[in-house]
Amino acid sequence: MAKDIQGVGLGIASRFAGSEFARKFGLRKPAEKLAYAGTKKGFEVIGQMVAKKAAKKGDAQILLPEPSKHGLFDLTLSEEQQMIKDTVRSYAEEVVRGLAHDANEAMTLPDTFLQDIMDLGLNFFSVPESLGGAAQAYSPTTSAIIAEELAWGDFSLAYATLAPVAVANAIVKWGTDAQKEKYLPAYLAETPVQAAIAVQEPAALFNPAKLSTKAKKTKTGFEISGVKTLVPFGGNANMYLVAARYKRKNRLFLVPGDAPGLSWKAAPAMGLRAVATGTLTMEKAPLSSDALLGGKDFDYQTFIDLGQLHWCALAIGACQAALDHLIPYVNEREAFGEPISHRQSVAFMVANIGIELESMRLMVWRAAALAEMGKPFHREAYLAQLLCADKAMEIGTNAVQLLGGHGFTKEHPAERWYRDLRILACINGGMHL
Amino acid sequence: MINLENPKKFRALVNQARQVAENVFRPISRKYDRSEHAYPVELDMLAAIMDGMNDGTTGEGAGAGKLKQDNKAKKEGVQNGTNMSTVLSLAELCWGDVGLSLTLPRQGLGNAAIAAVADDEQFARFGNKWAAMAITEPGFGSDSAAVRTTAVRDGDEYVINGEKIYVTSGERADCVVVWASVDRSLGRAAIKSFIVEKGTPGMDIVRLEKKLGIKASDTAAITFTDCRIPASNLLGDPEVNVEKGFAGVMQTFDNTRPVVAAMAVGVAKASIDRTREILRKLKVKADYSTPFKLTSQLEAQLYRYEAEWEAARLLTLKAAWMADNGMPNSMEASMAKAKAGRTANAITLGCVEMLGTLGYGEEEMLEKWARDSKILDIFEGTQQIQQLIVARRLLGKSSAELK
Numbered sequence: 101m102a103k104d105i106q107g108v109g110l111g112i113a114s115r116f117a118g119s120e121f122a123r124k125f126g127l128r129k130p131a132e133k134l135a136y137a138g139t140k141k142g143f144e145v146i147g148q149m150v151a152k153k154a155a156k157k158g159d160a161q162i163l164l165p166e167p168s169k170h171g172l173f174d175l176t177l178s179e180e181q182q183m184i185k186d187t188v189r190s191y192a193e194e195v196v197r198g199l200a201h202d203a204n205e206a207m208t209l210p211d212t213f214l215q216d217i218m219d220l221g222l223n224f225f226s227v228p229e230s231l232g233g234a235a236q237a238y239s240p241t242t243s244a245i246i247a248e249e250l251a252w253g254d255f256s257l258a259y260a261t262l263a264p265v266a267v268a269n270a271i272v273k274w275g276t277d278a279q280k281e282k283y284l285p286a287y288l289a290e291t292p293v294q295a296a297i298a299v300q301e302p303a304a305l306f307n308p309a310k311l312s313t314k315a316k317k318t319k320t321g322f323e324i325s326g327v328k329t330l331v332p333f334g335g336n337a338n339m340y341l342v343a344a345r346y347k348r349k350n351r352l353f354l355v356p357g358d359a360p361g362l363s364w365k366a367a368p369a370m371g372l373r374a375v376a377t378g379t380l381t382m383e384k385a386p387l388s389s390d391a392l393l394g395g396k397d398f399d400y401q402t403f404i405d406l407g408q409l410h411w412c413a414l415a416i417g418a419c420q421a422a423l424d425h426l427i428p429y430v431n432e433r434e435a436f437g438e439p440i441s442h443r444q445s446v447a448f449m450v451a452n453i454g455i456e457l458e459s460m461r462l463m464v465w466r467a468a469a470l471a472e473m474g475k476p477f478h479r480e481a482y483l484a485q486l487l488c489a490d491k492a493m494e495i496g497t498n499a500v501q502l503l504g505g506h507g508f509t510k511e512h513p514a515e516r517w518y519r520d521l522r523i524l525a526c527i528n529g530g531m532h533l
Numbered sequence: 534m535i536n537l538e539n540p541k542k543f544r545a546l547v548n549q550a551r552q553v554a555e556n557v558f559r560p561i562s563r564k565y566d567r568s569e570h571a572y573p574v575e576l577d578m579l580a581a582i583m584d585g586m587n588d589g590t591t592g593e594g595a596g597a598g599k600l601k602q603d604n605k606a607k608k609e610g611v612q613n614g615t616n617m618s619t620v621l622s623l624a625e626l627c628w629g630d631v632g633l634s635l636t637l638p639r640q641g642l643g644n645a646a647i648a649a650v651a652d653d654e655q656f657a658r659f660g661n662k663w664a665a666m667a668i669t670e671p672g673f674g675s676d677s678a679a680v681r682t683t684a685v686r687d688g689d690e691y692v693i694n695g696e697k698i699y700v701t702s703g704e705r706a707d708c709v710v711v712w713a714s715v716d717r718s719l720g721r722a723a724i725k726s727f728i729v730e731k732g733t734p735g736m737d738i739v740r741l742e743k744k745l746g747i748k749a750s751d752t753a754a755i756t757f758t759d760c761r762i763p764a765s766n767l768l769g770d771p772e773v774n775v776e777k778g779f780a781g782v783m784q785t786f787d788n789t790r791p792v793v794a795a796m797a798v799g800v801a802k803a804s805i806d807r808t809r810e811i812l813r814k815l816k817v818k819a820d821y822s823t824p825f826k827l828t829s830q831l832e833a834q835l836y837r838y839e840a841e842w843e844a845a846r847l848l849t850l851k852a853a854w855m856a857d858n859g860m861p862n863s864m865e866a867s868m869a870k871a872k873a874g875r876t877a878n879a880i881t882l883g884c885v886e887m888l889g890t891l892g893y894g895e896e897e898m899l900e901k902w903a904r905d906s907k908i909l910d911i912f913e914g915t916q917q918i919q920q921l922i923v924a925r926r927l928l929g930k931s932s933a934e935l936k
Contacts, residue, residue: 171541173854174534174611181535241535307824427928439934447924447935448917454927455868459844462851466537466843473536482821483840489825490837525826 188249196253203374214292223287226268240468240533244413251417255520256374266532267295274394298328299343299529308528313344321389334376335364350400352393361385371519405481410531412464412488422499456491489525496521540613550622554629562630565749580638614857620795627799631905632749642666643710646785650769665706667697678721684713693757703753722775728766735760746904791852794869797877797909804884838880845873864926871919874910881906
């Protein structure tokens with residue numbers, strides 16, 4: 101069943117290029133680039149294999165790839181990352197941004213949004229090659245880049261797109277082989293998966309390490325009870341990945357959206373309105389025997405950290421969008437006979453947005469890169485989350501401020517960024533790089 | 534490939550700098566803070582070691598002396614070079630003492646200017662000398678284009694007249710790189726830099742400043758009265774190019790601002806480390822185990838300082854990385870300097886506040902670090918100048934539009 105990488109790449113790209121909005125928004129070129137990348141990657145892999153074989157025969161030392169670049173400080177995206185970034189940004193710019201206002205007002209995803217975005221192929225990049233996907237390796241930095249670029253279009257719609265991907269990422273990272281084989285192929289099907297991670301509970305001073313949601317073992321599997329808040333998809337999710345206390349440990353359970361004992365209540369919030377947030381109540385919901393994600397190597401803190409970093413990456417995208425929106429505004433808006441950007445009080449606010457935005461990005465990239473290398477990154481994630489929560493809100497509030505009264509109205513997206521960015525300091529879970 | 538860890542190849546160098554900071558600077562730090570203007574004789578020995586460090590690492594040294602925007606021969610692949618090694622090791626040295634780091638022989642900012650723009654002949658003559666930098670005058674600080682000091686060509690010589698203040702190591706250095714105008718009617722384009730050797734008739738050290746901090750570093754006021762220097766001491770292009778303007782002399786800043794940012798990173802880390810050490814004995818662990826919102830106020834403050842410090846550090850590394858790879862980095866250099874300068878000042882002052890009279894007293898070094906850090910948000914361009922530069926770049930504005 102496993103296609104080779106070139107096949108997968110071509111499959112995604114041609115499906116994308118043939119889609120209605122690719123035609124409408126002129127996105128075929130990026131898609132072609134992506135196909136090229138898939139092909140090129142294939143050749144590279146073959147090249148490496150040939151080199152390895154040759155190395156075994158002759159003088160191994162000489163033929164091995166030169167390792168001198170290893171361990172250098174580097175901010176260069178790989179060719180593949182750059183192409184994914186460009187493609188996702190075009191989509192965010194041409195499609196997502198235009199849908200954001202109405203989706204927020206209607207408090208629901210646009211009709212074909214999830215179906216359309218399937219064609220971007222992001223799902224493929226969360227499923228390993230061995231299972232028919234396009235992911236060569238688990239890559240938190242690539243996930244962070246995707247989140248940033250999508251959230252540049254809209255924070256909520258990016259969350260809607262990536263919440264199911266986050267579940268897939270968690271399954272890839274923590275799941276048993278059997279769980280991967282059971283759950284991941286759904287991501288390669290024609291119909292979009294609606295899935296979300298649920299950790300947050302409705303208590304002030306909530307500590308994700310002290311869960312009220314409890315799971316216990318039964319004859320047929322498990323049983324789970326508890327309440328989770330700010331869960332997306334309006335009660336229509338196919339699956340939830342729920343954090344619960346089990347045998348004195350914090351674990352994750354795969355809970356089908358139609359499990360008995362589940363009830364849903366809409367609970368709109370300040371932001372994230374397009375994803376139709378609500379409260380999920382589980383009362384003695386029976387789960388199958390393979391519902392417990394992963395085994396002994398599961399590390400709850402790492403799971404939480406990867407989630408917070410994913411939110412941070414979304415925030416970077418929204419903050420970049422705010423900066424990109426503000427620059428032409430303050431240059432064009434005139435007061436006292438000149439553009440307001442000629443005033444230092446305005447210009448310095450813009451400068452600080454630029455400085456802190458870059459701070460956020462470097463902090464998140466650092467933690468994500470450590471995670472990618474399999475090194476400890478808890479401290480870095482902790483500090484990145486703290487910095488991003490502070491600075492994202494500072495940027496959100498200054499974006500509204502710089503637009504003045506206009507920023508306070510819905511004629512500009514700044515008020516939406518303001519509401520969405522507040523989530524950074526409020527949420528645990530929901531995402532996973 | 535994205536990797537924001539310190540490059541492995543500089544581990545030995547960084548460790549050396551740390552050893553110097555800990556074993557040479559720290560023991561004499563308070564001594565030279567108390568006896569301002571006394572020459573730290575211990576540094577002559579150290580300078581010899583530093584030369585060894587620099588020469589032993591194929592051009593990637595610890596001081597500012599070898600900084601260069603590496604845009605001549607484009608090498609293959611990603612580079613971690615002189616700019617990176619310099620910011621990493623200066624951060625370590627300043628963890629020991631900022632003032633002493635500034636007065637390291639042959640590692641002055643003048644050396645950075647010479648390294649950046651000197652031709653081969655000039656580099657042969659001055660490359661091994663200790664060079665200070667003289668820009669500021671009594672009438673201006675940040676507004677570098679307002680230079681009143683003049684350099685008039687007379688045969689094979691330039692005749693320099695004017696007064697310079699706040700010249701770091703102005704008395705101790707072997708020579709001074711002086712900014713002067715060759716024609717004041719032509720504005721900033723006519724500003725050139727000149728190397729004046731110590732002892733040149735007409736150059737007089739008139740005063741050493743008494744300061745808030747970095748007392749180990751001497752800060753001189755120098756007058757130039759009909760001071761004659763060889764015409765070949767002009768750095769860079771002698772032609773006045775109104776189109777190109779100021780770019781030549783300003784280019785040095787792209788390399789030196791990340792270095793000053795690194796100094797700020799170093800002194801801020803000193804404060805964080807010592808404060809953590811003291812608080813640990815009082816059972817304040819701050820080990821990232823409790824969600825941020827549920828921590829004590831004290832721990833939360835420590836975490837915030839650490840997060841801001843990491844951000845400043847990473848911005849500094851980015852600016853240096855760009856310079857090493859020949860990318861234009863004016864905006865990033867200013868971002869790093871703005872963030873690191875204000876962050877270091879806030880952290881060092883905040884650590885004093887946290888520890889109360891213990892932090893305020895001279896028994897601890899924290900009060901000194903809080904005094905030393907202030908200059909790092911001022912020299913090589915104040916906080917406000919850095920913000921102006923960043924704003925102009927982001928907004929696409931000229932200095933005439935965004936004043």
